[in-house]
Structure formats: structure tokens, C-alpha cells
Amino acid sequence: MSHYNNRSNHGRRPQRSFGGRGRNNRRSFQGRGRQARSFDPTYLINKKSPDQEIEVVSIENNFTDFNVDQQLQSNIKAKGYITPTPIQDKTIPVILTGQDVVGVANTGTGKTAAFLIPLIDKVLKNQGDKVLVITPTRELAVQIQEEFVSLARGLRLYSSLCIGGVGMNGQVRQLRQKPEFVIGTPGRLKDLEQRRILDLRRFNTIVLDEVDRMLDMGFIHDVQHLISFFPQDRHSLFFSATIEGKVQQVMGGFLKNPVIVSVKTRQVTENVDQKIVRIDRRNKIDVLHDLLIQEGYDKVLVFGRTKWGMEKLSKVLMERGFKTTSIHGNKTQNQRQRALNKFKRGEVKVLLATDVAQRGLDIDDVTHVINYDLPETKEDYIHRIGRTGRADKSGVAITLMP
Numbered sequence: 001m002s003h004y005n006n007r008s009n010h011g012r013r014p015q016r017s018f019g020g021r022g023r024n025n026r027r028s029f030q031g032r033g034r035q036a037r038s039f040d041p042t043y044l045i046n047k048k049s050p051d052q053e054i055e056v057v058s059i060e061n062n063f064t065d066f067n068v069d070q071q072l073q074s075n076i077k078a079k080g081y082i083t084p085t086p087i088q089d090k091t092i093p094v095i096l097t098g099q100d101v102v103g104v105a106n107t108g109t110g111k112t113a114a115f116l117i118p119l120i121d122k123v124l125k126n127q128g129d130k131v132l133v134i135t136p137t138r139e140l141a142v143q144i145q146e147e148f149v150s151l152a153r154g155l156r157l158y159s160s161l162c163i164g165g166v167g168m169n170g171q172v173r174q175l176r177q178k179p180e181f182v183i184g185t186p187g188r189l190k191d192l193e194q195r196r197i198l199d200l201r202r203f204n205t206i207v208l209d210e211v212d213r214m215l216d217m218g219f220i221h222d223v224q225h226l227i228s229f230f231p232q233d234r235h236s237l238f239f240s241a242t243i244e245g246k247v248q249q250v251m252g253g254f255l256k257n258p259v260i261v262s263v264k265t266r267q268v269t270e271n272v273d274q275k276i277v278r279i280d281r282r283n284k285i286d287v288l289h290d291l292l293i294q295e296g297y298d299k300v301l302v303f304g305r306t307k308w309g310m311e312k313l314s315k316v317l318m319e320r321g322f323k324t325t326s327i328h329g330n331k332t333q334n335q336r337q338r339a340l341n342k343f344k345r346g347e348v349k350v351l352l353a354t355d356v357a358q359r360g361l362d363i364d365d366v367t368h369v370i371n372y373d374l375p376e377t378k379e380d381y382i383h384r385i386g387r388t389g390r391a392d393k394s395g396v397a398i399t400l401m402p
Contacts, residue, residue: 038373038374038375038376039374039375039376039377039378039380039381040374040401041274041276041371041374041375041378041381041399042276042401045274045275045276059083059084059086059089060089061084061089061092061093062082062083062084063076063077063081063082063083063084066092066093066096066117066118067096068096068117068118068120068121069120069121069124069125069155071154071155072117072120072121072124072151072152072155074154075150075151075152075153075154075155076117076151078150078153079150079151081113084110085109085110085114086105086109086263087103087105087109087110087111087114087261087263088110088113088114088117089263090261090263091103091114091115091118091261092114092117092118094259094261095114095115095118095119095122095237096118096121096122098122098235099257099258099259100235100236100237100238100255100256100257100258100259101237101238101258101259101260101261102238102239102240102243102251102255102258102259102260102261103115103237103238103239103240103261103263104239104240104241104242104243104260104261104262104263105239105241105262105263106241106386107210107241107383107386108386108390109263111209111239112143112144112147112209113147113151114239115133115207115209115237115239116144116147116148116151117151119131119181119205119207119237120148120151120152120155120157122205122235123157123180123181124155124157129180129204129205130180130181130182130202130203130204130205131180131181131182131203131205131206131207132181132182132184132189132200132203132205132206132207132226133181133182133183133184133206133207133209134184134185134186134189134206134207134208134209134214134223134226135183135184135185135209135210135214136185136186136209136210136213136214136217136219137185137210137213138163138164138165138185138333138336139327139336139337139340140209140210141161141162141163141183141184141185142161142163142337144183144209145159145161145183148181148183157180157181158174158177158179158180158181159179159180159181159182159183160174160175160177160179160181160182160183160184161174161183161184162175162182162183162184162185162188162189162192162198163184163185163188163333164185164187164188164333165332165333165334165336166332166333166334168188168191168192171188171192172192172197175192175197175198182198182203186214186219186222186223186226187219187222189222189226190222190225190226193225193226193229200226200229200230201229201230201231203229203230203234204230204231204233204234204235205234205235205236205237206226206227206230206234206235206236206237207237207238207239208223208236208237208238208239208254209239210239210240210241211238211239211240211247211250212240212241212242212247212379213241213383215246215247215250216379220246220250227254236254236255236256236258238251238254238255238258241383243260243262270389271389271390271393271394271395272369272385272386272388272389272394272395272396272397273394273395273396273397274385274396274397274399275396275397275398275399276398276399276401277291277398277399277400277401278401278402279400279401279402280402284372284400285313285316287400288302288313288317288370288372288400289317289320291368291370291398292317292322292349292350296367297349297367297368298349298365298367299343299346299349299363299365299366299367299368300349300350300351300366300367300368300369300370301351301353301363301366301368301369301370301384301387301388302350302351302352302353302369302370302372303352303353303354303355303369303370303371303372303373303375303384304352304353304354304372304373305354305355305373305374305376306354306373307328307329307330307354309373310326310328310352310353310354311326311328311330313326313352313372314326314352317350317352322349322350323347323348323349323350324348324349324350324351324352325339325342325343325348325350325351325352326339326351326352326353327339327340327351327352327353327354328353328354329354339351340363343363344363344364352372355375355380355384363387364390365393366387366388366390366395367388367395367396368388368395368396368397368398369384369385369387369388369395369396369397369398370397370398370399370400371384371385371397371398371399371400372400373400374399374401381399384397385397
């Protein structure tokens with residue numbers, strides 16, 4: 001593995017170091033305390049394991065083939081949607097029939113529109129229907145809300161975004177307007193229900209998005225609490241990257257004779273060139289610095305293990321002249337959203353994140369993902385590197401290792 005030793009046009013690198021494995025520096029951005037478990041991705045690099053088989057899916061429809069409201073069709077067209085993605089092509093017709101659905105697909109494949117389009121049409125044609133969408137992270141909830149606003153333009157349908165990290169008063173006012181769609185995270189939704197602000201008995205459709213991630217994050221009991229208020233005769237949609245293990249157990253008690261739509265058209269890693277960069281005796285921050293100054297590193301996501309570590313690293317990179325921002329659990333939702341928007345608009349080149357950002361974020365044209373700290377599990381690794389190489393574009397994922 002070749003090392004990168006270019007000096008930056010950001011100026012000479014400072015000699016102080018953070019997070020390195022250097023000869024004279026044992027400090028790390030990983031934080032203090034006992035050693036966290038980590039996943040070594042070496043054996044996965046540019047190999048296909050049995051669970052990485054590619055399933056070829058043919059597209060049978062255009063969006064104009066779906067029997068949905070004309071204004072909704074116009075909104076779909078205005079967004080530039082012409083040919084559905086595989087998950088949209090296979091799922092939308094089934095949801096339109098009112099059947100329960102399990103949608104299995106990788107992140108970044110258009111799952112949000114796959115359930116929003118038919119559910120918007122359903123609510124338009126069935127006055128009084130109400131939809132609850134539950135998602136594991138605030139960022140994903142914000143993205144679903146933004147997609148809803150654009151698809152429902154001119155339809156006199158309304159939604160409420162119910163997430164933590166922001167004040168509750170605005171959400172309370174929205175809910176009192178009786179919106180047809182409520183989109184939120186489990187903790188805030190449960191809080192609103194327990195305060196008797198959100199009456200879930202009025203809802204008849206529920207969407208669980210990124211179910212595998214909700215299980216990973218320990219939200220299953222909150223989700224079960226929310227579902228318990230729904231009538232038995234409900235319309236249930238369930239989206240996940242996998243339906244193995246605990247996910248399958250949850251499905252059993254949640255769905256009624258579901259249609260399972262699996263369209264994992266390619267493994268997340270197929271379009272991603274995965275590399276290992278050895279730190280050896282160099283300082284870790286200097287290795288990252290020398291990567292970021294390479295040509296083509298235009299939009300870079302850097303993942304680390306701790307909030308403290310990523311915030312510290314962000315400050316050091318800014319001192320070295322890089323346009324950088326960060327998102328992690330210590331930032332308010334507004335701060336996190338502002339950071340994401342800056343990164344999406346290209347106002348900053350580098351976004352540093354803890355694993356709060358690894359699932360479901362829809363960020364176009366990420367050129368590189370850098371694992372500054374090793375992920376804990378294989379699943380975390382796959383989800384991290386899945387932020388690049390999306391929509392049939394190529395990307396690069398680099399993992400820094402001793």
C-alpha cells in the first residue's frame with residue numbers, strides 16, 4: 001500500500017498531533033476508557049461474499065403507468081422522476097392495492113418515494129385516512145418530510161415533523177392542525193403520545209423505515225408501544241435492508257399476510273472502490289491530511305467513533321485550512337441540519353460524523369468515505385461506505401488502520 005506524503009497547498013502541516021499512533025503520541029480521538037470492539041474490513045475489500053449476490057431486476061413501469069392523482073403525477077414529473085427505481089417499480093402497485101408490504105432494498109434506492117407516492121394517493125382518495133411514518137434518525141425523518149412536501153405540493157395535504165433535538169411547541173401546534181401525515185422518530189413520538197398530544201387511535205396506516213437500524217439503536221420497545229394504539233385492521237409497511245434474525249421476529253407480530261418485495265439490485269459495495277491505508281508510525285491526523293489534499297477528494301465523509309473525537313478533529317482540520325463541519329449527538333437538530341445543508345451545497349468539503357449519519361442520508365455525489373476510526377460491526381462498515389457510490393456512480397471508501 002503506497003503512502004501519501006504530498007505537502008498541502010493549505011500550508012505546512014503543524015507538528016502537533018492528535019489521534020495518531022505515532023512514536024511519541026499515544027493519544028487518540030477515540031476517547032477514553034476501555035477499548036471498544038471494532039470490525040476489521042480487510043477480508044471484505046473488493047471481494048464478494050455469499051450475501052453479496054446481485055439480483056437482476058427488470059423495470060416494468062414508468063411513473064405515468066401508476067393510477068394516481070393527476071396533480072400527484074405532475075409533482076412526480078416536476079421532480080424529474082420518469083423511470084421508477086426497482087423498489088418503486090415493484091412496491092408502488094402493491095401498496096396501491098392496500099396490502100401490507102415488506103420492502104427489502106439497500107439504502108439510497110428510492111424507498112421514500114416508494115411508500116410516499118401510493119400513500120399520498122390513498123389519503124387523497126380516502127378522506128380521514130392518517131399515516132404515521134417512523135424512522136430511526138432525525139436526519140432521515142427530515143428527508144422524508146422534504147420529499148413529502150415536494151410530492152404533495154398543491155394537494156392540500158399536510159404533515160408534521162416530530163423529532164427530538166428541537167423544541168416541542170412547534171410540533172404541538174402542527175399536530176393540533178390534524179395533519180394527514182406524521183413523520184418522526186420513536187422517542188419524540190412516544191413522548192407526544194404520552195402527553196396526549198398525539199392520538200394514534202386516529203391513524204390507520206403505519207410505515208416503519210430502516211427497521212434493521214431501529215433494532216440496532218434499541219428502539220423496538222418504543223415502536224411496539226406506538227403500534228399498540230393502532231387498530232388491528234391497519235395498513236402496515238415495513239422497509240429494511242435485511243429481514244434476517246430479529247427483524248424477521250418483529251415482522252411476525254407487525255404484519256398481516258405481507259407481500260415481500262426484495263430488490264437488492266446490487267450490493268452497496270459494488271460501485272465502491274475499497275482501500276486500506278496503513279498508518280504505521282505516522283500520526284493519524286497527518287495521514288488524513290495527506291489524503292484530503294489529493295486531487296478528486298471533492299466531497300468527503302469522515303466517520304469516527306466518538307462525538308468528542310469528531311468535534312476535536314473538525315477543529316484541527318479547520319486550523320489546517322480545510323472547509324469542514326461535523327454532525328454528532330451533542331449538536332442540536334438545527335445545528336446538524338445546517339451542517340448537512342452546507343455539505344450538500346458544497347460550502348464545505350469535509351463532513352465529519354459519528355454513526356448517527358451512516359444510515360439513510362441522501363447526499364448526492366459523495367466522492368470519498370474515510371473511516372477515520374474503525375466501525376464496530378460489519379453492518380456498520382457496509383452502511384458507512386454506502387454513503388458513496390450511489391445511484392450507479394462510483395466512489396471510494398478508505399479505512400485507516402494501524
